[in-house]
Amino acid sequence: MKKYCYGICLLISITINILLSIYIYAGGENNQEISHQLSLTWSEKAAAEAEAVAAISCSGHGRAFLEGLIYDGQPVCECYDCYGGPDCSELSPECVADADSGDPLFLEPFWMQNVADSSILIPGWHRMSYRYDDYTMMSTELEYYIRKLHSIVGNAITEGRYMVFGVGSSQLLTAALYALSSENSSSPSNVLATIPYYPMYKGQTVLFNSENFEFGGDTNSWRSNNSTNNMDVVEFVTSPNNPDGELKKSVLGGKTIHDHAYFWPHFTPIPGPSDHDLMIFTLSKLSGHAGVRFGWAIIKDKDVYEKVLNYISVADMGISKDTQLRVLKLLKVVTEKDGKPLFEFAYNKMKDRWDRLTSIFSKSTRFSIQKRHPLHCNFYNETRLPSPAYAWVKCEREEDDDCGAVLEASKIVGRSGSSFSAKNRYTRLSLIKSQDDFEMLMQRLTELVSLENGSVETM
Amino acid sequence: MKKYCYGICLLISITINILLSIYIYAGGENNQEISHQLSLTWSEKAAAEAEAVAAISCSGHGRAFLEGLIYDGQPVCECYDCYGGPDCSELSPECVADADSGDPLFLEPFWMQNVADSSILIPGWHRMSYRYDDYTMMSTELEYYIRKLHSIVGNAITEGRYMVFGVGSSQLLTAALYALSSENSSSPSNVLATIPYYPMYKGQTVLFNSENFEFGGDTNSWRSNNSTNNMDVVEFVTSPNNPDGELKKSVLGGKTIHDHAYFWPHFTPIPGPSDHDLMIFTLSKLSGHAGVRFGWAIIKDKDVYEKVLNYISVADMGISKDTQLRVLKLLKVVTEKDGKPLFEFAYNKMKDRWDRLTSIFSKSTRFSIQKRHPLHCNFYNETRLPSPAYAWVKCEREEDDDCGAVLEASKIVGRSGSSFSAKNRYTRLSLIKSQDDFEMLMQRLTELVSLENGSVETM
Incomplete structure (x- = not known):
């Protein structure tokens, strides 16, 4: 009986030995990878801070920043226009489509996709001098x-x-x-x-x-x-x-x-x-x-x-x-x-926006936008239509001589023609803001154009 | 005998189990720390790049930067004035002490010491907008x-x-x-x-x-x-x-x-x-x-x-x-x-430099520097001498009406009085540059003042 116990105990013990060894060996594989990553020292705090604030969820309609809105000592979501609530999930249904500024946020998703390659870490002692090594102020x-x-x-x-x-x-x-x-x-x-x-x-x-x-x-x-x-x-x-x-x-x-x-x-x-x-x-x-x-x-x-x-x-x-x-x-x-990656992304985004925009304006006789002429593009080596950053909208009805006011009555904010020393019959609409902004603009424009036929179409 | 073997083997096996368990447990402590560090994802590349370039040795007399001098696709040392060679270890013995600019590198060592707390990681998508959440351009x-x-x-x-x-x-x-x-x-x-x-x-x-x-x-x-x-x-x-x-x-x-x-x-x-x-x-x-x-x-x-x-x-x-x-x-x-940490560091550095500077000028009748008057400092809550960023040097001899030229003849470059709409009998010497620059200035000034007694003192 005692001998039998020795045998069983030894078998169990050896099995445990093997299992522990496998565990350590497998862990070792990980450890090697980890030790590569572990080589970070002073930079790790900044990296961890940046990742922590980037990980704050703002529902895709906002973002938290280290130097941004702080509540109770912690960064909190800064919501994009038309969105609110602690995580920016609440859309304000009566919101105005703000197409005023040329804020080029249409490219933000590209940089989200390429964040690992496009981020920088700046050490506290970086470039304290007025000048570079060659005595200039330009890199x-x-x-x-x-x-x-x-x-x-x-x-x-x-x-x-x-x-x-x-x-x-x-x-x-x-x-x-x-x-x-x-x-x-x-x-x-x-x-x-x-x-x-x-x-x-x-x-x-x-x-x-x-x-x-x-x-x-x-x-x-x-x-x-x-x-x-x-x-x-x-x-x-x-x-x-x-x-x-x-x-x-x-x-x-x-x-x-x-x-x-x-x-x-x-x-x-x-x-x-x-x-x-x-x-x-x-x-x-x-x-x-x-x-x-x-x-x-x-x-x-x-x-x-x-x-x-x-x-x-x-x-x-x-x-x-x-x-x-x-x-x-x-x-x-x-x-x-x-x-290719950046310009394809950017062009496709602008082309898509222009396709949707022209589709809406094609249904209108009250409003028109600038004509676009195809040209050969050396970069793409083919003939393409331009897809400008702004729509230059003209109010065609004689009584609509303040086009900005007409649009504002339908909850669309543009930049009036007189800002560009042109007639107020024109208004500039920005097409390069965030996707949320553009969607809101599409919605409000669709509503406005639908009014021409006396009924509001559904989106 | 067989029973004896069972006993020994079991003992050995159990010992191995215990050792392996201790190894795993101790490793586990590390693993926990590692897994905390492992949570870095997209930021790691930027952090590793910054650490790699910061680790390039330039003998303490230079520095490599990601956007600096590149050789064969890799950042290389940018040497401070008076130093050369691939790792900036070669001091040029005939080098001029350049005390012209107000480049405040005297504080660089403080930021080297505090690099973990003073570094930032900027994601590629950071703050693409012209404005902050509150519609201003200021954080x-x-x-x-x-x-x-x-x-x-x-x-x-x-x-x-x-x-x-x-x-x-x-x-x-x-x-x-x-x-x-x-x-x-x-x-x-x-x-x-x-x-x-x-x-x-x-x-x-x-x-x-x-x-x-x-x-x-x-x-x-x-x-x-x-x-x-x-x-x-x-x-x-x-x-x-x-x-x-x-x-x-x-x-x-x-x-x-x-x-x-x-x-x-x-x-x-x-x-x-x-x-x-x-x-x-x-x-x-x-x-x-x-x-x-x-x-x-x-x-x-x-x-x-x-x-x-x-x-x-x-x-x-x-x-x-x-x-x-x-x-x-x-x-x-x-x-x-x-x-306290920053201002103590900065004050001690400036005080030390002024102590050494005044010691040199106290041996001179040909050159003088501005008088400093003690004042009560509310920050330190005690009376202290100022330790200005610049020495305002006067050439006392009547014939030395171009003080800058006198200094330059002894390999000291300052900024002439006329730059400040004053007389050229005065020259400004910067005391806030790097320690290397300051040491070279001390050396050249010591040599110059020693000449007044007809013999060059050893440093």
Whole structure:
């Protein structure tokens, strides 16, 4: 009996030995993987914080941020327009469709999908100096990726051109104006743009009440009133144009600032590379990161380049180094696979929105939108319709001379024509906001157009 | 015998079981910790990249950055001044001591020590919008921490005051000028400062050739030439002053812009909270992050506040959201334990540098530095000497009327008095650069002063 017990006990014990060994061996496989991951030390806290706040559920209609809304010491959901409640799940049925701003959130889902490749970790001691190693305030590596991007997309010549970074394209508009305008205060440069134009051109020109330049208004009016002497003009050429998406050319043929904020394949076919004296681009309408204030100017002339650079230096000693690091990371993703993933995503999103928009407006005689003309796109190597960032809506009925008011009565907020020095018979509707915003716009527009036939259609 | 074997085998087997169990149990402790760490998913790549580049050894005389010098696709060391070689270990013996710029790298070691608490991870989709949830372009949470900081340090009244963020204090200087100057272009405001003054005041004032303001030069000269009518002046009051560290007061008593870039306990005793109409601060000289372009203005008057805010909005639509997130994280560390760790570190560093500097200059009759007067510091609750960011060196010998040239002949580069509209008999030496820079400065100054006694002392 005792001998029998020894045998059983030994068998059990050996079995346990084997099981424990298997457990340890299998665990060891995991441990190896873990120990690879374990090599993170000081960065882990920041990473864990970022993941924790990103994991807060806001029902897809909001988001929590580390530096955002705080309740009881913890970040809480910031809900998108029309949504409320602690987890942003409550849709306000009477909500207004806000299509006013050019907030490019339509690209947010792309960055959600590519979050692992597009995130950065910035150590506390990162780039404390005013300057980089080469004594400039601009990252050479970032400049290299911007040139690579233009070469991939084929939308601008950068070989042999100078580049300056700015706080968004906004700052570069002023810097360019400063660089191109007269230094002779007895005859200030006339700053012009073609109606309908982006209101900031006037806003920035008049801000300082400078003796070197003054706002001259619309190019066509100016040309008819000033038959000779095109020398002292600086013309803003916005191509594609904000608000109507037209590919514009200089009207006056003098000095120009080409604002190419929207010159990307998701908004317009790219007929060929732009090769103007001073071209301005912005990250905002390329990748959708409007909150990252970053733009760049591509400049032919060395003197102009040096003036723009001097302006940025005197105005604010360059662009935050953390911003430059972030933009570099984003552009690395944008330029992956020759730009295909980002631009396919962005184009498909815009095309889908335009398809739905034109379908609604095709049922209307009261409202029309701009005509779009197919063009050959070098980037896609095929002929495509543009899909502009904004719909430029016209109220066709004679009595609807305040188109913005007509839309607002139907809970649609756009930006009135007069904001662009055009008639209020026009209103700009933004098509680049979040999917929630766009869905609300579609709903309200469908309701509005349905009224023309005297009955409200169901969605 | 067989029974004996059973006994031994069982004993061995049970022992192995016990050992394996202990191994698993001990491992399990680790596993729990590991599984906590394992929860990182999308953030891990960015964290690992940041740690990998930070781990590149540059001998303590340089640093590698993700967006910095790249060789063969990999980041490599960027060496500090005077150091070279692949790992920055080679000191150039004939190197010049560059004490020109106000690059505040003296605080870098503090952020190295506190890297885990001061780093941030920014997901690719972070804050793509132009605005925050409250429709502003400024983080409320960041504003809260700035107010908390001033309350801890006791250097500014913020209760009931407005705040505006800017791209460094640089941009706010112009914004303040814009907000305070005359709107009547027939009598532009006179912009004044007291010699010796920071050259950017003039640089920014003349940049736009504005009809609203013009640079009037030195307050004292202006007062003697313009006995009445102080109404149309805007006076920059820099306190502590750059370059000489003096706590300045308004000379003219009209409208003022108080530049408080250096009004922190490591540079000056804080006699009490500043309570002026428009005060400007910058992160650069507080935490040492000059590369992060971030400053703020504290403003009493609502109209002035709205003008400053409008300026920032028109100029560049606010400050990068990633910059604001980073500044918030840094200020959370700065305000920890009522600011003690950061300010103790910074003060001790500056005090040590001044002790060594004064020891050298005490041996000289050819060169002198500014006198420092003890003051009660409310923050430390004791009387202390100031330890300004810059030494304001005077060449005492009559023939040394170009002090900068005298220093340069001994391989010391400062910033000449004329840069501050003072005499070239003065030169500013920066004391806030990296420890390497400071050591080189000490070495060169020691050599120079030793020459006065006809022999070169050994260090």
